[in-house]
Amino acid sequence: MWLKDSSIGRKFVMSISGLALVLFLLFHGCMNLVLVFSEKWYNIICETLGANWYALIGTIGLAFLVLVHFCYAIYLTIQNRAARGNDRYAISGKKEGVEWESENMLVLGIIVIGFLVLHLYNFWFKMQLAEITGGATAPLEDAANGAKYVIALFTTPVCGQIYCVLYLIWLCALWLHLNHGVWSALHTLGWNNLVWQKRIKVIGTIVATLVVLPFLIVVCYYFGVGVGMLC
Amino acid sequence: MDQYIDIKVRVWRQAGPKAQGHFETYELKHVFQGASFLEMIDILNEQLVAEHKDPVTYDHDCREGICGMCSMYVNGHPHGPDSAITTCQLHMRKFHDGETITVEPWRSRAFPVIKDLMVDRGAYDKIMQAGGFVSVNTGGVPDANAIPIPKPVADEAMDAASCIGCGACAAACKNGSAMLFVSAKVSQLALLPQGKIEAAARAKAMVAKMDELGFGNCTNTGACAAECPKSVSLANIARLNREFICAKFKD
Numbered sequence: 001m002w003l004k005d006s007s008i009g010r011k012f013v014m015s016i017s018g019l020a021l022v023l024f025l026l027f028h029g030c031m032n033l034v035l036v037f038s039e040k041w042y043n044i045i046c047e048t049l050g051a052n053w054y055a056l057i058g059t060i061g062l063a064f065l066v067l068v069h070f071c072y073a074i075y076l077t078i079q080n081r082a083a084r085g086n087d088r089y090a091i092s093g094k095k096e097g098v099e100w101e102s103e104n105m106l107v108l109g110i111i112v113i114g115f116l117v118l119h120l121y122n123f124w125f126k127m128q129l130a131e132i133t134g135g136a137t138a139p140l141e142d143a144a145n146g147a148k149y150v151i152a153l154f155t156t157p158v159c160g161q162i163y164c165v166l167y168l169i170w171l172c173a174l175w176l177h178l179n180h181g182v183w184s185a186l187h188t189l190g191w192n193n194l195v196w197q198k199r200i201k202v203i204g205t206i207v208a209t210l211v212v213l214p215f216l217i218v219v220c221y222y223f224g225v226g227v228g229m230l231c
Numbered sequence: 232m233d234q235y236i237d238i239k240v241r242v243w244r245q246a247g248p249k250a251q252g253h254f255e256t257y258e259l260k261h262v263f264q265g266a267s268f269l270e271m272i273d274i275l276n277e278q279l280v281a282e283h284k285d286p287v288t289y290d291h292d293c294r295e296g297i298c299g300m301c302s303m304y305v306n307g308h309p310h311g312p313d314s315a316i317t318t319c320q321l322h323m324r325k326f327h328d329g330e331t332i333t334v335e336p337w338r339s340r341a342f343p344v345i346k347d348l349m350v351d352r353g354a355y356d357k358i359m360q361a362g363g364f365v366s367v368n369t370g371g372v373p374d375a376n377a378i379p380i381p382k383p384v385a386d387e388a389m390d391a392a393s394c395i396g397c398g399a400c401a402a403a404c405k406n407g408s409a410m411l412f413v414s415a416k417v418s419q420l421a422l423l424p425q426g427k428i429e430a431a432a433r434a435k436a437m438v439a440k441m442d443e444l445g446f447g448n449c450t451n452t453g454a455c456a457a458e459c460p461k462s463v464s465l466a467n468i469a470r471l472n473r474e475f476i477c478a479k480f481k482d
Binding site for chain 1: 241306307342343387403406410445447451458470475479
């Protein structure tokens with residue numbers, strides 16, 4: 001199977017799974033932004049995406065994508081480390097034009113996935129999983145009350161502000177990961193040439209920013225609200 | 232103006248493919264900055280021979296930047312700190328008085344060290360043998376103008392063909408990937424009408440050989456293109472990906 005046995009095949013899987021996750025994040029971000037404008041409408045979205053068959057299929061699909069992306073990343077990194085040979089260079093100079101994030105994608109990915117676990121515990125655990133398990137993980141009546149959970153997490157004095165900072169670190173890591181990941185994925189799919197070389201890097205940065213911005217707005221908004229409550 | 236400088240050269244010494252390597256530091260006095268880097272190593276070797284020591288083994292041939300034999304990692308860069316040149320075109324004026332210059336061989340699983348700075352780059356030849364050619368029956372040579380080729384396409388093919396197969400791309404890559412080399416060799420043929428016929432088979436065969444020989448997976452960091460002595464473009468890698476993925480989907 002060329003998707004497993006050839007280097008370009010493996011990169012192809014990384015690109016497709018990565019881009020699919022970017023699309024999900026764009027959707028997730030837009031959804032979050034609703035909260036800043038209306039708690040009621042946000043909860044209606046939470047309700048729609050509860051433990052319904054389509055939301056569950058979506059969740060399973062996402063879990064599969066994350067798993068594939070993560071496993072392939074580990075597999076590729078092990079192979080790449082081995083390909084460097086036994087001896088490392090005594091001096092490895094700075095290569096011009098090589099982005100820091102492109103050399104640290106695995107580290108950034110692990111940071112992203114680490115915070116993802118925390119994030120799932122903060123929200124998914126209390127919402128969709130609570131519905132699936134019939135209220136075993138959190139009270140059922142609040143399962144679709146996403147607004148309550150978000151506001152509680154980010155505005156509770158001190159603890160909320162710490163969470164805001166943690167989420168900001170997460171978003172920074174995500175932006176760096178996508179700043180290389182998006183253009184690199186397009187490049188791996190073959191969508192690049194001499195003319196588009198600079199353009200797809202700019203497109204990558206724009207997409208990374210568009211993905212992170214809605215999340216950032218929500219976190220900053222509730223940081224402001226939380227600090228306001230402190231004063 | 233070029234002057235005479237005193238330097239220290241910290242060189243990787245390794246007696247053979249299986250031997251344990253180590254760094255050795257040699258002092259060189261009164262080296263003219265107008266000398267090329269390889270001439271400096273020649274001076275060092277003369278000094279070593281005079282001291283009845285084993286001279287430093289290194290690859291070199293044309294000494295005019297077209298053969299790709301001189302392969303060494305100088306101060307953390309393949310072909311040294313200057314850009315778009317091979318080691319033989321690097322001159323001592325790039326270094327200053329009292330400097331310690333670290334010289335290492337290419338380090339990659341697919342390029343095992345033979346001795347000191349000399350590595351076995353036969354892996355690149357094997358990739359070429361797998362598909363880096365156009366099958367043409369012998370006979371009369373057709374007129375060069377018989378097949379019209381647009382100038383931009385011809386230029387891009389020529390730029391890809393400027394790859395000298397020195398191995399700096401795989402040596403500089405944190406993943407030990409040979410994608411820039413393979414993509415240049417695929418591109419120089421895939422762009423031209425004569426090479427298009429076998430393009431799909433070529434891409435598959437060369438990538439399969441590259442993977443088999445233990446090169447790593449490309450993650451598009453761009454270190455290869457940054458260090459390439461011939462400034463071969465990363466865009467070639469996208470073309471190779473395109474050719475390969477399309478070929479696999481057609482199967």
